[in-house]
Amino acid sequence: MLPTTSSLQIGELAAGQALTIPIYHFKPSADKATGPKVYIQANVHGAEVQGNAVIYQLMKQLEHCDIRGEITLVPLANPLGINQKSGEFTLGRFDPITGANWNREYLNHAIDLPTWYREHANLSDSELIQAYRSTLIEACQQKLLYEWGITTGHRLAVNLQIMAHCADIVLDLHTGPKSCKHLYCPEYDLAAAQFLSIPYTLVIPNSFGGAMDEAAFCPWWQLSDVAKSQGRDLAVAVSALTLELASQERVCLEDARLDAQGILAYLSHRGVIAQTVAPVKMPRFGCYLKDYKKYHAPSAGLVEYLAAVGEPLAAGQPLVNILRMDLYGTVDELKSLSLPQYCVPILHFASASVHQGTELYKVMTHVFELPAT
Template structure:
């Protein structure tokens, strides 16, 4: 039986001098040539289900032959997790700066042309090792820069340092009220067929601030530049964001479903010795440019009519807006619909909204993904 080794990493300090630490669990693989993996959860305080998935996945791995090193970082943001207001967990935005915790990662902006010119004589494996070392060292320099960095950026760069040491990176999140969906870079769209997730957002191969992009973008840039110089290899690093339904929720049975989906992907990549087949299910996708935000045209009390994860035909009600202050007028109630077919993916958690609140995110121009 394979057992995880427990440790921790310090990601900051409280004003009282207490260390902020994140627990780590590591499975040591038996083959150095197998891909290594980094999986984190709970960067946003209320998005706790990823921890349950990590628990179930680690439990499953005890019965498998692990070939590649796997590192888990549950409870990855101790500040956000403990940011409570009454019965609710906040923890989506850094309370000091107001920045989204998942937009604090370091954009390396590597001068790929200059770096490649200096290292092009290396074999592919040596080239990848040198590039990885450069990314890790850049993060370490960022943490030690003389003018310091913000609390949130320090947390993010510490997590990013661990991610840069892996070949596969999975960042586990949830939505407010959401169905499961996957953020997948365009170059790696075939990978979406292995996870137990029905909807995939195909994102550009560019940096937008999140962990998955911070991980794969430098490697995509290296791969593209090398190809322009007549040297072809596949992007060496894969990174995805898994949105595991709704926040403020722990469901261990559902977590087991998602853990098995991750296990199927790790099997496909050769991280474990055993063959694990992906779940038989329909999977659909749309490009990020076709993922639309629907904002409240006016303030009021909201009845969310569209069910997340279920197709919605054009003209069918998305929400009903109640304005009790306008009772007795034709403005007291208004049904809102969209002019195109879509699939609602997530909606705002509160029934009380300001004008302009993002009510829903919906996929349009949806297409089916082929099965494995």
């Protein structure tokens, strides 16, 4: 079954042309619509293009699947970021007008949940979920109509957020600068990590930081907590994950096929497709977000990155060399830097020339192995 295609206008260019994004839908027949709804997007950051290849490979496999839940796929989700080029590089991580991170523009609903819950407590679980979903979507729609207007980046993000709020499963596909594959997963849904073909998982708390995954799951986690405080056991209704698919400015179709297979295994587990797709057998490791550390350059210079991403690094082993040509002939011409504890480097800065204070590496500490399925 081929997907249906449509487009959504998410803004206008300065000369008046409509700014649109492509959307693909796989929809089951009415008698088979038993599975959850899925929303998958890619390329919110301009240089992070591998997610588009994963969506391509996933759609190729979904064409041959028995679809049980509606699937909406949005590659090329940020045409402004994709086209934000400087020479051979894509700069599209930040809105060039406001400086805001494109992936930090989603609406923080900040609903008075105790009051909202009291007004809807008489509803069944399914009715409560539908009412809350409608509340979230309506808030986004009202934001787009705000009388004082909203920024270009906020308009893009809230349009994407409306589609995400219609789904039970939200997957946001990203990459790092120079990175290994890793996953952002909320603590309540950690079992989901066992189905994806990703070796490292960051376990994130119930805290809104502006990203799509948090915009999708935080309202539901908060609703579940409020319901439990009133003696009602209400499961978190939405699963939202951010998949970091290695490095930016890179497309690898074979690697994308493997990641699409992992997503398919997760969708199989959730009943979105009728076929049984087994997850890849591999060791998977995690750490809590509070133990995910940033290492900043203590001085400027030219950097030789020594620690391989995705490979454990023992305490005291060299992380980088910093070369200072302006200090040639002194004891500071070449410095080797290391970290005082065991860690797993996950990503590092893309450039070999850095200012003092540049975020050189992000590393996992207090790493633990995730239980197998």
